[in-house]
Amino acid sequence: MEVLVSLKIVPDDQDIQTTADGKLDFSIAKPVISSYDQNAIEAAAQIEGANVSAITVGPASINDTKQRKNILARGPKQLFMVADDTFQDADANVTAKAIVAGAQKAGNFDLIVFGAGSADTYAQQVGIQVGELLGWPVVNGVSKITAGEGSITVERTTETEVQTIDVPLPAVVAVTSDIVEPRIPSMRDILKAGKLPVTEWTAADLGSDTTKAIDIIETVAPAPADRKREVFDASVDGDIDKFAAALAEALR
Amino acid sequence: MDFSLTDEQELLVDSVNEFADRYFDEEKINAWYDQHGLPESVSRAYLDAGFGYMGIPEEYGGVPCDKVTLGVLTEAVGHATGAVMPFLNNTLAMVDMLDMGNEDQVKMCLDAYEHTGHPIFSLGFSEPAAGSDNAAMTSVTREQADGSFILSGQKTWVTEGEKLPYCLIVAKEEDPDRKNRDMTMWLVPMNLDGIKTAPLVKIGQTIMPFCELYLDNVKLTPDMLVGERKAGFMNMMKNFEMERALIVAQGLGMAQAAMDDAAAYATERITFGMPIARQEMIMYHLTEMEAKLQNTRSLLYKVLWMMDQGKSTQMESALLKYYGAKACTEVASDALQIYAGLGYTTETRLGRIWKDLRGNQIAGGTDEIMVYICGRQLAKRYARK
Secondary structure, X not given: OEEEEEEOEEEOHHHOEEOOOOOEEOOOOOXXXXXXHHHHHHHHHOOOOOEEEEEEEEOHHHOOHHHHHHHHOOOOOEEEEEEOHHHOOOOHHHHHHHHHHHHHHHOOOOEEEEOOOOOOOOOOOHHHHHXXXXXXXXXXXXXXXXXXXXXXXXXXXXXXOEEEEEEEOOEEEEEOOOOOOOOOOOHHXXXXXXXXXXXXXXXXXXXXXXXXXXXXXXXXXXXXXXXXXXXXXXXXXXHHHHHHHHHHHHHO | OOOOOOHHHHHHHHHHHHHHHHHOOHHHHHHHHHHOOOOHHHHHHHHHOOHHHEOOOHHHOOEOOOHHHHHXXXXXXHHHHOOOOOHHHHHHHHHHHHHHOOHHHHHHHHHHHHHHOOOOEEEEOOEOOXXXXXXXXXXXXXXXXOOOEEEEEXXXXXXXXXXXXXXXXXXXXXXXXXXXXXXXXXXXXXOOOOEEEEEOOOOOOOOOOEEEEEEEEEEEOHHHEEOOOOEHHHHHHHOHHHXXXXXXXXXXXXXXXXXXXXXXXXXXOEEOOEEHHHOHHHHHHHHHHHHHHHHHHHHHHHHHHHHHOOOOOHHHHHHHHHHHHHHHHHHHHHHHHHHHHHHOOOOOOHHHHHHHHHHOOOOOOOHHHHHHHHHHHHHHHHOOO
């Protein structure tokens, strides 16, 4: 089964800082694989009989040799990378169109696997839009994948039940973060990764439509709230009730 | 001069951190220290994650790995766990056996290692009267008419000696006298008649307990011989230099963990109306600590690089052990001091780290022996020709 896993490379959120005027500073935030995509890569690699390739689309900064090896140390046999500033702050629609173009250029895939959502925006849109653009069945919230003949059987866990669904291929799935724990790349995996093929494309190579569906006007951190400094004394009659009421009001 | 880690080494560190995240926390580590051992599931996991195959020759299923990378692995484990783990000892013991053992011994030890993640033998080298002065060992074998050998004597500081089914013992042939340097190595099953152990209680590094070993007319057979007869001393010394470097690597990682804790704390602890990090004496501690960490790290990787280049590190490995073991103990001590009263309790890990690191000034060669090695070499090196 030819499987393509789509992943996002994002700035490490631990190192994103806020400047004095509320803007975001990414200067020390190194590129990392979006965390839920690690689960998606592992889920794809564990599908029986799967030959896994990976694809990623983003600005030029995602083209980091360490992350390329990181991806290839986790199961995929090759990587397709579109690192082009055309995709800086790309919305889900632009990204989905690029991935569709990339998937069609890269080969004939039976299944495209996505994570639950990206670690930065968590829009949970790209996988669904890719499926729609391709005209393929899309199932999200997938917590288990079993390979079949020209189809897969997936489990989909909702709040109240576990659905078992047979999906004819080709199809798109978006998996949950608890589908499987990602492997810890061993030194052997890491050393092999450096020798696996990476194909780089520009936005022009893809030729996908990069018209923005969403315009970002501004990104600012929320203003820090002033501390209320309301003090309640548990030993004073009625204060506990006042505390509970104040808490309820604040939550409203 | 490129001081950076390669992508592969950085990814290895990330993997170690992830491994430590999944398998270790303070509660577990303290419990394992109390229980004097890691669950086998953890040493198995270390092996399955591939770390346990690093440093082992490729022909035995090992992962190609230069000594610098082995140092990176060892430092990362020390840093991520903030504790002494048996992994580096396990790898060194396996390397020794693969180097010196015969086909049967190698097969047996490798099979067991792949199963459990730890070697099946402990090391019986030191004696009550012969640690630094190992020429003074008096454990001796006496060859018998039927080709067997009778072994008598005593060993001590035998790490995991009470638990493991075999012990790699070095003993003199025939004559226990100091002048006799004919030493031979034996892979001795611990269930033979005449073998007894007695526990010793360490004050630190307690996850790896050691014991005394009493050898009373133990009958050895030629199949237990490891390496050439009378070559035991040289064989014992062969991997000493790598051991010194890896002990420092582990200690460095742990000292760095202590620094991470203490330096962060210094920015958070408020006394006299400000974080203690703004007090000059604390600044002095932090500066001294950072200098020692960076110096140890630079010297460590230089020595490992020299080994990878095939250069002699007889002096440098001793210099590294001498400087690094002491520097790391001092870093941990200063870190504990920064935590003050809290540092002196088991509420933080600084005390454990400090006790553990103190042992490294003795294990793998004492500070004093390292000075002796360096001193002789330095005189030779600097004498005018």
